[in-house]
Amino acid sequence: MTGQKAPLVRPPTKEELVLPLVNVRLAKADIRLSFPDYRSYEREWDYRHDVFSVSGGHRLYRQFVDDEQSGGRLFGHWGQTVPKRLRRHLTINGEHVFEYDYQGMQAALAYDLVGEEAPPGDPYDIPGYGKLRRDDFKACFTSAIGADQHNPNHNLMSAFSHAVKKQTGSWLQEGEAERMADAFWEYHAPLNELAGTQAWRQLQLKESQLMLKVLAHLEEEGVTAIPIHDAALVPISQERILKRAMMRARCELDNHVSVHPAKWMPDAFPHLF
Template sequence: MIDNEEQSLTKVLQEAIPLQVHRKTNYPPMNEQLSGIFSELAQLRKANNKQIRKAARAKKHLDVIILDLWIAANYSDNPWRMISLNRNDYTKDTRYRKLYLKYDLFKGVLYNLIALGYIEIKKGFFDRSKGEGFQTRIKASDKLLALLEFDITKIERDPETPEEEIIIKKDENKKVIDYVDNKITNQMRENLQKYNSLLRKTNIGTDGINLRYKYDPTCITVKRVFNADDFGGRFYNGFWMNMPKEDRRKLTINGEEVGELDYSALHPRIAYALKGILLNEDPYTIEGCDRAEVKKAFLVLFNCESPEHAINTIRSESHIKNAKPLLQKIEQKHEAISDYFFTPSFGMYLQRNDAWLAEYIINRLTNKGIACLPVHDSFIVAKKYESELRSAMEDIFYNTFSIKPIIK
C-alpha cells in the first residue's frame, strides 16, 4: 500500500505544472484574507528580529503564491506546483520563463509561509554526475485551505505581468526548446494573440458543471504546441478541452447555449480523400467488433511502425485483448488506404492537417468576432453561429482535399 501511495505521489509530482504568476484579485473579502496572512508573516519576521523590506512588493508575491496554490488545490486534479529556487532563473527572461518575480522576495515569502505551516514543499535536487534533477514542488497545506474562503470568479489576470509565450516548440523528449522566429511564427503569434484577446472578452459560462478538482476556469486562453518534426501546432490550454462532451454541452458563451460540431472520423476521411474516395459510411463500424475499440485501434495504425508495434500499443495503451484479430479486420475493411498504415510520417501528416484546419476555422471566426472553442477536431460556438462554423469547416476541408467532409 505504501509503495502504491509513493508511486502515486511521484507521478503527481512529476506532472506538476509551473506556478502561475499572473494571478491577482481586487475583491475586498479575499484581499482581507491575504492581508491577514501577510500580517502573520510580518509578525514571524519581527519575532526573528527581521523586517519586511519592500512590503508592497512582498505582499504581491504572497498573493501570487497563495492564489495559484488555492486554484491548484481546488480546480485541478494536481495540487502541486513546480517552482525554481535557482537565483539564475530570476535574473533574466527567456522565451518560456518570464517570471517577473524577484528571487529574494519570492524565496523569503515562500519560506515564511512554509514556517507558518501554510505550504508543503518537496525540495528539488540536481545530480551533476548524472545530469539529472528534480525541480522543487509546493502545494497549499490543509491549514491554509481551511483558512481561505475564495471565489474563483474574483481571481483575474494581473495586467502588469508579462504575456507568456503562446507558440511553443518541444523536442522528441517533450521538453520545450528555443527557436528562431520567422514570418510564419510571427503571423501565428499575431493571429493567436487576436484570438486570445477575443476569448478574454468572452464570458464562458460554467453553471451546472462541477469544476472542482477537475477544471480551472481561469484557463481561457490558448497556446499552440509544436512537437518534434511537427509543423502543425495543435491548440491546447483551454479548460474546456479536457471536459467530456456531456459537460461541454452545459457551457454557455456570453449567456447563450452552445452547439458543438465535429469532423466525423477526420483522420480516416482524410486518408480516403487523398485516394480520391468519398467515405460515406462510418469507418469504425465493423461487424462483430466493438466500435469504441475499433476507433482506438484504427488511429494507432497510422502512427506505429509495424503490425507488431501496433498490436503491442493497442494492448498496452487501450487494454484491448483481441488486438491481433481486430487489427486484421480493420486492414481488410480498409484495404483501400492500407498503404498508409504503419507509416508514422503519415500519422504526423494527419496531425498537422487537423491543426491547420483548426487554425483556419479559428482565424475565420475570430475575424468575424465569433468566439470559437476548439477541441482538436471539434468546435464549440454559441448556437446562433453554428451555420457560420459549419460553413468554415466545410470550406477549409473541401479546399484542402477536394472532397466534402461529414460534419455532425
C-alpha cells in the same frame, strides 16, 4: 531536444495570424463551466496529485512535435480540457455551447495521404460490427498510426487493447483485438501501409491547418470559438455560422478531403433542433 517544450523563434505564418485575434476574443469572453452536482465536480479532482483535471490558460497556441511538419494542433485554453460528458455545462457569454466536428477526419486525411479514395460513410462503422463498436475501431486506427514500427517494444495489438481499455475501462476479450483489427484493415486495405509509421504527425498537421481556416472564418463573423482538435465549440446561437465556416474551410483544402461537419447536440436543449 525531444521531450522539451520551446517557443518557435519565427514570425507567424499567414494561417497563424488569426490566433492573436482569437485570443483577444477568448480573453474578453465570459466562459464558464457549471457542474451539475458535487459528484461531477469530485470526479474531475485528481486526489493523487491534488490537482483539477480541467486546467489550462486562456490563450491558444500551436504545438508541434520535433519539427514544424509534425503535429501543430491548437492547445492552451482550459475549455479544451473539459471532458465531453461535461461540455453541455459550458457556457460562452451566457449561452450554452454547440459543437460540430469533422466526422472521420483522421481516416479521411489518411486516404488522401496514400492517394486513395475513402469509402462512403463513417470510416469506423465496419461491416458486421455496427455503430456500437465505432469508438473501438477508431482506437484501432489511431493506435496504429501512432505506433513506431522501429521501436523494439512496438506491438500494434497491445497498443490497440490498451487504447480501448483507456476509453471504456474494460479489456477486450481474448482474441477480440486480433479479429477486430483484421476486420478494420481488410475494410481499409489502402491504409495498411500507414500502420506503425507515426503518420499521425502529418495527419495532425493537415488537421490543424484546416482548423486555423475555420477560426479565421469565425473571426470574420465575430464568433467566439474554442477549437478541440477537429471540432469547435461556439455559443448555441451561432450553430449555423460554425457549420458554414467548417464547410468553407473544407472546400479550401488544397486536397479537397471528403469530410463533413457532424453536430453534437446538448442533451439539455433537444427542443431547439
